[in-house]
Amino acid sequence: xxxxxxxxxxxxxxxxxxxxxxxxxxxxxxxxxxxxxxxxxxxxxxxxxxxxxxxxxxxxxxxxxxxxxxxxxxxxxxxxxxxxxxxxxxxxxxxxxxxxxxxxxxxxxxxxxxxxxxxxxxxxxxxxxxxxxxxxxxxxxxxxxxxxxxxxxxxxxxxxxxxxxxxxxxxxxxxxxxxxxxxxxxxxxxxxxxxxxxxxxxxxxxxxxxxxxxxxxxxxxxxxxxxxxxxxxxxxxxxxxxxxxxxxxxxxxxxxxxxxxxxxxxxxxxxxxxxxxxxxxxxxxxxxxxxxxxxxxxxxxxxxxxxxxxxxxxxxxxxxxxxxxxxxxxxxxxxxxxxxxxxxxxxxxxxxxxxxxxxxxxxxxxxxxxxxxxxxxxxxxxxxxxxxxx
Amino acid sequence: xxxxxxxxxxxxxxxxxxxxxxxxxxxxxxxxxxxxxxxxxxxxxxxxxxxxxxxxxxxxxxxxxxxxxxxxxxxxxxxxxxxxxxxxxxxxxxxxxxxxxxxxxxxxxxxxxxxxxxxxxxxxxxxxxxxxxxxxxxxxxxxxxxxxxxxxxxxxxxxxxxxxxxxxxxxxxxxxxxxxxxxxxxxxxxxxxxxxxxxxxxxxxxxxxxxxxxxxxxxxxxxxxxx
Ligand SMILES: Nc1ncnc2c1ncn2[C@@H]1O[C@H](COP(=O)(O)OP(=O)(O)OP(=O)(O)O)[C@@H](O)[C@H]1O
Ligand SMILES: [Mg+2]
Numbered sequence: 001x002x003x004x005x006x007x008x009x010x011x012x013x014x015x016x017x018x019x020x021x022x023x024x025x026x027x028x029x030x031x032x033x034x035x036x037x038x039x040x041x042x043x044x045x046x047x048x049x050x051x052x053x054x055x056x057x058x059x060x061x062x063x064x065x066x067x068x069x070x071x072x073x074x075x076x077x078x079x080x081x082x083x084x085x086x087x088x089x090x091x092x093x094x095x096x097x098x099x100x101x102x103x104x105x106x107x108x109x110x111x112x113x114x115x116x117x118x119x120x121x122x123x124x125x126x127x128x129x130x131x132x133x134x135x136x137x138x139x140x141x142x143x144x145x146x147x148x149x150x151x152x153x154x155x156x157x158x159x160x161x162x163x164x165x166x167x168x169x170x171x172x173x174x175x176x177x178x179x180x181x182x183x184x185x186x187x188x189x190x191x192x193x194x195x196x197x198x199x200x201x202x203x204x205x206x207x208x209x210x211x212x213x214x215x216x217x218x219x220x221x222x223x224x225x226x227x228x229x230x231x232x233x234x235x236x237x238x239x240x241x242x243x244x245x246x247x248x249x250x251x252x253x254x255x256x257x258x259x260x261x262x263x264x265x266x267x268x269x270x271x272x273x274x275x276x277x278x279x280x281x282x283x284x285x286x287x288x289x290x291x292x293x294x295x296x297x298x299x300x301x302x303x304x305x306x307x308x309x310x311x312x313x314x315x316x317x318x319x320x321x322x323x324x325x326x327x328x329x330x331x332x333x334x335x336x337x338x339x340x341x342x343x344x345x346x347x348x349x350x351x352x353x354x355x356x357x358x359x360x361x362x363x364x365x366x367x368x369x370x371x372x373x374x375x376x377x378x379x380x381x382x383x384x385x386x387x388x389x390x
Numbered sequence: 391x392x393x394x395x396x397x398x399x400x401x402x403x404x405x406x407x408x409x410x411x412x413x414x415x416x417x418x419x420x421x422x423x424x425x426x427x428x429x430x431x432x433x434x435x436x437x438x439x440x441x442x443x444x445x446x447x448x449x450x451x452x453x454x455x456x457x458x459x460x461x462x463x464x465x466x467x468x469x470x471x472x473x474x475x476x477x478x479x480x481x482x483x484x485x486x487x488x489x490x491x492x493x494x495x496x497x498x499x500x501x502x503x504x505x506x507x508x509x510x511x512x513x514x515x516x517x518x519x520x521x522x523x524x525x526x527x528x529x530x531x532x533x534x535x536x537x538x539x540x541x542x543x544x545x546x547x548x549x550x551x552x553x554x555x556x557x558x559x560x561x562x563x564x565x566x567x568x569x570x571x572x573x574x575x576x577x578x579x580x581x582x583x584x585x586x587x588x589x590x591x592x593x594x595x596x597x598x599x600x601x602x603x604x605x606x607x608x609x610x611x612x613x614x615x616x617x
Contacts, residue, residue, distance in 0.1 A: 004502050300486050300488065301499070301503075302474075303445065303474060304503060304547070305472065305474050305500050308471070384448055387486065
């Protein structure tokens with residue numbers, strides 16, 4: 001019985017190809033926009049949070065503004081911090097800008113960063129060739145340097161820089177390693193930097209205090225507790241003065257970013273859902289027209305023994321069929337739009353099962369909701385009036 | 391002979407605003423299995439109203455109507471649909487074939503609603519088309535058939551469920567005399583094979599093909615004996 005109804009629906013839809021297509025268009029556009037929007041936003045969210053995670057979700061950054069009495073952190077403060085719970089390591093950053101020279105070639109305004117061993121241990125993908133900074137370098141304030149990819153291009157084109165010398169701020173250093181080019185986020189790019197032991201940096205750049213500290217965590221979930229612990233160390237160190245430092249928790253940022261993006265998806269999906277409702281009204285309209293046109297047919301079918309339920313089922317199925325076909329076309333179309341857009345913007349594309357089910361479910365639901373009223377109307381037609389209408 | 395139809399004091403009124411129009415007044419009619427009855431009356435006499443009530447498409451205003459022992463008053467819409475499917479085979483003046491279905495598909499329609507499997511449906515419909523002499527036209531659409539052929543398809547459709555009563559409203563009304571006579575011959579044959587037929591007509595020449603003629607005038611019935 002269901003099969004018969006589906007077959008009849010199919011035949012009726014094929015018979016009025018153009019009209020059926022125009023009716024479906026609303027659903028097609030609605031579903032296509034839902035799929036495209038959700039997929040693009042999801043792709044963008046994934047790409048961005050991947051990049052942010054790359055920067056370190058397991059990391060808390062302390063930036064010190066200092067007080068008149070105490071401008072930054074010293075090595076003792078660093079030691080105190082690294083002794084707190086849930087801390088894998090602490091990596092200070094000292095940075096300045098200066099000119100560098102190799103074989104008479106000068107590069108101006110290069111960022112010189114002072115780092116420690118922890119910095120390289122936490123992210124082994126940083127180093128391309130050579131060796132990282134080690135404890136020995138730190139203790140002896142060795143004149144060693146690790147250089148970024150742009151520096152290699154500028155100064156060491158065609159030569160292996162390892163073991164070569166580099167003059168930084170008038171002092172000669174030995175190149176011990178090179179960095180992998182970092183992509184994307186300019187904020188985290190080391191491409192135009194040279195990295196030296198922070199102890200060396202403090203001496204050669206004339207810096208007395210550490211103004212930025214990355215604290216690496218064992219367990220990201222406990223980040224909030226660790227932030228509290230850090231305050232416990234830092235507050236007494238700065239004599240409980242306000243605004244002496246800020247603590248930046250990367251995990252927090254990723255979380256709030258992701259919740260913002262999912263809000264946005266919801267909002268966009270809501271807007272697209274409105275177009276689905278408009279599509280549904282289109283379907284309802286077509287069903288009502290179709291019922292008026294087929295009044296005599298409905299009357300005849302009733303005279304031949306079709307029950308009201310049967311007539312109703314027939315028209316609801318027709319409506320579901322219309323909106324499902326529209327939904328499937330919309331799914332393909334939306335997928336294509338999202339795929340093209342993803343390729344153009346350069347973000348990831350993944351059509352999730354949930355999104356597909358959402359689209360199919362939504363269009364099926366539209367078919368039921370907007371087909372119900374016309375179908376009910378058809379089922380209640382009086383066979384005599386219907387037959388007489390011819 | 392078993393009684394298939396029994397109407398007792400059936401009245402039907404239409405209301406137009408305050409005004410009441412009684413189209414059938416206290417009609418009594420009994421039809422037995424195997425009868426060929428024609429209901430003869432002029433235009434506006436209430437023939438189609440009778441047909442609608444007999445065919446369970448409409449309900450009387452008052453009175454008792456038993457069809458194959460079922461009291462129609464007790465039935466809901468769904469049960470009425472089953473009764474129409476099982477007990478009645480309709481033949482209409484204007485054939486009422488679905489224009490986009492082939493002759494065979496039109497004949498199959500009532501069997502779909504009877505829940506008959508597709509293979510059996512096809513076999514029974516082909517047999518019935520053979521019975522009305524159209525076995526070579528099964529794939530034709532109604533527009534590709536003559537009026538007489540269309541009415542034969544309609545008769546095949548009416549008979550395919552083996553209904554208790556073949557109910558025809560002006561079955562020759564849209565046909566020329568010769569084709570009309572052929573349809574009447576078919577009716578006589580069917581009745582000869584035992585089919586109960588109720589035929590509604592305003593044409594006394596057509597009515598004479600029936601064994602029993604009942605006159606209807608202004609909603610009143612009167613029986614007339616024919617040889
Ligand atoms: N739905 C209705 N509302 C009001 N009056 C109606 C309705 N249907 C029929 N009538 C009236 O009932 C009377 C009988 O109508 P009916 O259709 O039964 O006549 P008939 O004998 O079949 O006529 P014909 O031979 O022209 O088909 C007519 O006067 C008609 O106007
Ligand atoms: Mg009439």
